[in-house]
Amino acid sequence: MSHTTTLDWTAVCTLDRLEPNRGVAALVDGVQVALFHTVDGLFAIDNRDPVSGAYVLSRGIVGSRGGVPTVASPLHKQVYDLRTGDCLDLPGMTVARHDTRCHDGIVEVRLRREG
Amino acid sequence: MSVQDLVVIGNGMVGQRFVDALRARDPQGRWRVTVLAEEGRPAYDRVRLSAYFDGVSEEELNVHTPHDGVRLRLGEPATGIDRERRVVTTAKGEYAYHALVLATGSYPFVPPVPGAELPGVFVYRTLDDLAAIRTYAQGRRVGAVIGGGLLGLEAANALRLLGLSTDVIEFAPRLMPVQVDQAGGAMLRRYVEELGVRTHLGVATTAIRAGADGAVAALELSDGRMVDAELVVVAAGIRPRDDLARAAGLPLGPRGGVLVDETCRTADEHVWAVGECAAVDGTCHGLVAPGYATAEVVADRLVGGAATFPGADTATKLKLLGVDVASFGDAHGTTEGCLDVTFTDPATRVYAKLVLSDDAHTLLGGVLVGDASAYPTLRASVGGPLPAAPLALLAPEGGGADAGTLPATAQVCSCNAVTRGDVDDAIAGGCADVPALKACTRAGTSCGSCVPMLKQLLDAAGVAQSTALCEHFDVSRRELFEIVRVRGIRTFSQLIAEHGRGRGCDICKPVVASILASLGSGHVLDGEQASLQDTNDHFLANLQRDGSYSVVPRIPGGEITPEKLIVIGEVARDFQLYTKITGGQRIDLFGARVEQLPQIWRRLVDAGFESGHAYGKALRTVKSCVGETWCRYGVQDSVGLAVALELRYRGLRAPHKLKSAVSGCARECAEARSKDFGIIATETGWNLYVGGNGGFRPRHADLFATDLSTEELVTLIDRFLIYYIRTADRLQRTAGWIEAMDGGLDHLRAVIVDDSLGLCADLDAAMARHVTSYSDEWRDVLDDPERLRRYTSFVNAPDVPDPSITFAVERGQPVPARTLTTTRSEPADARRQPVTLGLPEVRR
Numbered sequence: 001m002s003h004t005t006t007l008d009w010t011a012v013c014t015l016d017r018l019e020p021n022r023g024v025a026a027l028v029d030g031v032q033v034a035l036f037h038t039v040d041g042l043f044a045i046d047n048r049d050p051v052s053g054a055y056v057l058s059r060g061i062v063g064s065r066g067g068v069p070t071v072a073s074p075l076h077k078q079v080y081d082l083r084t085g086d087c088l089d090l091p092g093m094t095v096a097r098h099d100t101r102c103h104d105g106i107v108e109v110r111l112r113r114e115g
Numbered sequence: 116m117s118v119q120d121l122v123v124i125g126n127g128m129v130g131q132r133f134v135d136a137l138r139a140r141d142p143q144g145r146w147r148v149t150v151l152a153e154e155g156r157p158a159y160d161r162v163r164l165s166a167y168f169d170g171v172s173e174e175e176l177n178v179h180t181p182h183d184g185v186r187l188r189l190g191e192p193a194t195g196i197d198r199e200r201r202v203v204t205t206a207k208g209e210y211a212y213h214a215l216v217l218a219t220g221s222y223p224f225v226p227p228v229p230g231a232e233l234p235g236v237f238v239y240r241t242l243d244d245l246a247a248i249r250t251y252a253q254g255r256r257v258g259a260v261i262g263g264g265l266l267g268l269e270a271a272n273a274l275r276l277l278g279l280s281t282d283v284i285e286f287a288p289r290l291m292p293v294q295v296d297q298a299g300g301a302m303l304r305r306y307v308e309e310l311g312v313r314t315h316l317g318v319a320t321t322a323i324r325a326g327a328d329g330a331v332a333a334l335e336l337s338d339g340r341m342v343d344a345e346l347v348v349v350a351a352g353i354r355p356r357d358d359l360a361r362a363a364g365l366p367l368g369p370r371g372g373v374l375v376d377e378t379c380r381t382a383d384e385h386v387w388a389v390g391e392c393a394a395v396d397g398t399c400h401g402l403v404a405p406g407y408a409t410a411e412v413v414a415d416r417l418v419g420g421a422a423t424f425p426g427a428d429t430a431t432k433l434k435l436l437g438v439d440v441a442s443f444g445d446a447h448g449t450t451e452g453c454l455d456v457t458f459t460d461p462a463t464r465v466y467a468k469l470v471l472s473d474d475a476h477t478l479l480g481g482v483l484v485g486d487a488s489a490y491p492t493l494r495a496s497v498g499g500p501l502p503a504a505p506l507a508l509l510a511p512e513g514g515g516a517d518a519g520t521l522p523a524t525a526q527v528c529s530c531n532a533v534t535r536g537d538v539d540d541a542i543a544g545g546c547a548d549v550p551a552l553k554a555c556t557r558a559g560t561s562c563g564s565c566v567p568m569l570k571q572l573l574d575a576a577g578v579a580q581s582t583a584l585c586e587h588f589d590v591s592r593r594e595l596f597e598i599v600r601v602r603g604i605r606t607f608s609q610l611i612a613e614h615g616r617g618r619g620c621d622i623c624k625p626v627v628a629s630i631l632a633s634l635g636s637g638h639v640l641d642g643e644q645a646s647l648q649d650t651n652d653h654f655l656a657n658l659q660r661d662g663s664y665s666v667v668p669r670i671p672g673g674e675i676t677p678e679k680l681i682v683i684g685e686v687a688r689d690f691q692l693y694t695k696i697t698g699g700q701r702i703d704l705f706g707a708r709v710e711q712l713p714q715i716w717r718r719l720v721d722a723g724f725e726s727g728h729a730y731g732k733a734l735r736t737v738k739s740c741v742g743e744t745w746c747r748y749g750v751q752d753s754v755g756l757a758v759a760l761e762l763r764y765r766g767l768r769a770p771h772k773l774k775s776a777v778s779g780c781a782r783e784c785a786e787a788r789s790k791d792f793g794i795i796a797t798e799t800g801w802n803l804y805v806g807g808n809g810g811f812r813p814r815h816a817d818l819f820a821t822d823l824s825t826e827e828l829v830t831l832i833d834r835f836l837i838y839y840i841r842t843a844d845r846l847q848r849t850a851g852w853i854e855a856m857d858g859g860l861d862h863l864r865a866v867i868v869d870d871s872l873g874l875c876a877d878l879d880a881a882m883a884r885h886v887t888s889y890s891d892e893w894r895d896v897l898d899d900p901e902r903l904r905r906y907t908s909f910v911n912a913p914d915v916p917d918p919s920i921t922f923a924v925e926r927g928q929p930v931p932a933r934t935l936t937t938t939r940s941e942p943a944d945a946r947r948q949p950v951t952l953g954l955p956e957v958r959r
Contacts, residue, residue: 013910013911017904020646021618024910025909026911027911027915028911038618039618040618048919054661054662054919056650056662061624061648063587063619063620064618064619065617072620072621075660077621079621
């Protein structure tokens with residue numbers, strides 16, 4: 001049986017450190033998180049590309065597919081839904097998504113651990 | 116299975132095609148083949164023989180393919196056939212056969228006129244003939260060709276290229292009497308005379324006169340005139356070589372040639388004949404296509420098939436002295452009651468004639484001079500209904516001709532005998548574009564003239580040739596380029612708002628980034644452009660499988676000082692980078708983490724290095740051999756040119772990566788013909804080749820221009836590159852770009868050599884802007900704290916290196932440590948020991 005553990009909010013950086021429509025990597029409680037600031041909002045997913053195992057998703061190109069905000073893995077271009085972490089190219093493939101918000105100009109992340 | 120002996124006499128194009136066809140049908144090797152060749156070189160492309168004078172080498176004309184179970188005896192002509200004993204004799208011995216195939220071809224007919232044996236009189240048949248003509252032409256001024264047919268005009272062009280003032284003497288009242296009619300011949304004559312070749316029609320050569328030195332000096336014509344000629348080429352037709360067959364008592368055709376039936380078998384069941392020496396049902400065919408057909412028939416018969424000669428397609432299309440000439444079907448209107456429709460335009464110098472059946476419904480044949488663009492569709496329509504109204508078909512560019520109206524039996528590609536039905540089947544089987552059709556059917560892979568028809572057939576089949584870039588843009592890269600260029604748009608957000616939809620994606624964003632970069636829109640990481648770049652361009656380094664990057668400094672032409680080499684070694688050592696020499700004569704440093712990149716560049720830039728753009732869809736390297744500076748064979752300074760070209764085109768963003776190389780002589784050590792643009796030195800300049808690549812589908816570059824000065828060369832490359840950048844599809848290398856281009860290489864030549872679209876000044880200016888605006892992308896980042904900010908491991912922990920990037924040691928160097936890899940330690944002197952274990956295992 002699986003359950004989701006929700007942790008506390010962690011301040012990561014000021015909003016202006018996020019390049020518009022691009023990602024950065026952040027280290028939150030030892031977890032590598034890919035943070036994105038797009039015209040559709042702030043998104044946080046695991047930085048680990050589940051296909052290759054490399055920690056690179058923060059370096060993908062963001063965009064949209066049929067209205068869904070997306071990021072494409074920079075290694076082999078699989079596209080993920082930034083809102084859910086679901087891979088849109090490989091059924092069943094998914095990355096963990098995390099909560100993120102901007103509070104007084106500070107970007108905060110709250111990890112969601114599936115376990 | 117018993118193995119039987121097959122002897123083939125002759126290794127010309129048809130003899131070779133026969134062996135290829137037999138080997139393809141006889142994989143078990145039931146036939147053990149011996150080929151006896153008269154010439155000292157294996158089969159070459161005699162149809163393109165004249166290309167030898169354009170600088171095309173003997174190797175490039177080679178059409179010989181070695182096969183298992185086939186021995187080729189070069190320079191060992193057959194001297195006799197003993198049909199009783201079934202043995203072929205040569206000067207060196209005897210070859211027993213169970214089956215014998217005669218592929219002896221033809222010999223040039225030399226009319227019995229006095230003086231035909233004088234020094235300076237040549238025929239035009241073999242590479243040796245051409246080499247002898249070239250040698251003899253040196254220092255001579257006037258030449259003449261006896262014969263104004265296809266071969267005679269080719270020979271005339273050759274003499275012209277060799278710098279000789281040239282006369283052509285033709286007995287018939289027009290040039291190319293076999294292929295074209297009187298009016299077409301007249302049009303052709305205007306073109307030819309304009310090139311400075313004088314023509315004498317309706318006259319015979321009565322004697323060849325010697326000068327004081329005993330060599331040829333003049334021709335005497337039947338109308339009493341004399342024509343000066345220090346070199347004479349006799350191109351008065353060919354005759355089948357049937358002497359061996361005659362001596363062996365085999366029946367011959369009424370006008371010579373080895374008589375065979377429709378199965379290409381002679382009266383002797385063990386002896387066959389193919390190609391020009393074969394008189395099929397009494398008629399010899401002097402074209403390669405019917406020759407190939409006979410080769411296929413015999414190959415099929417020898418493995419138990421039942422093929423018969425399908426009849427000769429005498430259709431021809433060629434470019435003679437720069438003029439398109441085509442003739443097909445009943446070109447001379449010999450069918451009873453047939454009707455002619457002709458079109459003559461003296462202004463554009465186009466002549467066209469269609470021969471129709473008496474009810475004007477069926478196309479029987481035709482002649483085209485000056486513009487043969489309608490040829491593929493017309494030739495395929497012979498025997499069927501007209502694909503459009505005659506006038507529409509004959510108008511220049513053949514605007515009305517559409518392959519979609521052809522019947523299934525019409526041959527679309529005559530080079531490879533592919534019918535419309537074959538193409539339609541391939542489309543039904545899933546081929547959705549021209550490259551797929553080429554791969555599947557072989558149509559369009561030889562002369563390429565049917566490629567426009569392949570596109571039309573795809574259209575006719577309703578296969579949507581969508582050129583939309585992705586879901587965000589309905590236009591192709593080429594159209595997008597024009598929109599950006601013409602409207603002066605400089606941001607992605609404006610472009611997608613005005614001409615697209617959605618947010619963009621990993622397809623359209625890098626395309627737009629590349630277009631903006633090609634148009635000189637500042638640093639690739641400026642402002643919004645940074646968000647469009649693939650990770651490689653975003654970090655100006657190459658992402659590797661473990662998330663680390665590799666760094667390649669530019670080493671123009673592969674030339675490097677010891678001091679700089681030491682700096683690279685020191686940087687690699689200090690940052691513990693895996694080091695490897697690349698195929699492009701550079702050094703790749705692997706395993707750098709993002710935060711290390713600026714530190715590595717700082718060291719390299721301070722030592723005089725700059726970005727090598729290994730990460731970009733941009734010029735990579737211009738590889739070179741050492742050239743005439745050191746090499747005892749080199750004829751030009753290949754390294755100097757490679758360095759200059761690499762510095763000129765560095766940083767040029769393109770639809771795909773661009774590679775180049777310069778070889779200092781014809782030995783081609785720099786492998787220039789595997790590059791997008793390759794240069795090979797000649798005694799007098801440079802030959803330019805375009806459209807080559809290695810990779811998934813290797814392709815040799817095509818010869819584009821010869822004996823260029825350095826200035827001419829650079830101008831052509833400038834235009835080639837800018838035209839490619841403007842008009843190619845996304846991720847289309849130059850090879851695919853040229854293959855997909857309507858008109859192919861000829862069109863490209865028209866655009867960038869003859870300026871047919873009036874674009875050249877614009878292309879030149881665009882390259883000039885690139886050259887003057889270049890600056891090193893690494894240095895620009897080092898100089899700018901804003902741009903430097905992104906080179907950090909974690910936005911909230913910049914001092915923590917990415918813990919996921921770790922290394923093991925393999926062969927003394929760091930490599931990604933991954934669970935897949937079983938790393939092993941090896942003794943320091945492993946290279947000195949015999950290899951026993953430790954070979955890499957295949958990953959499955």
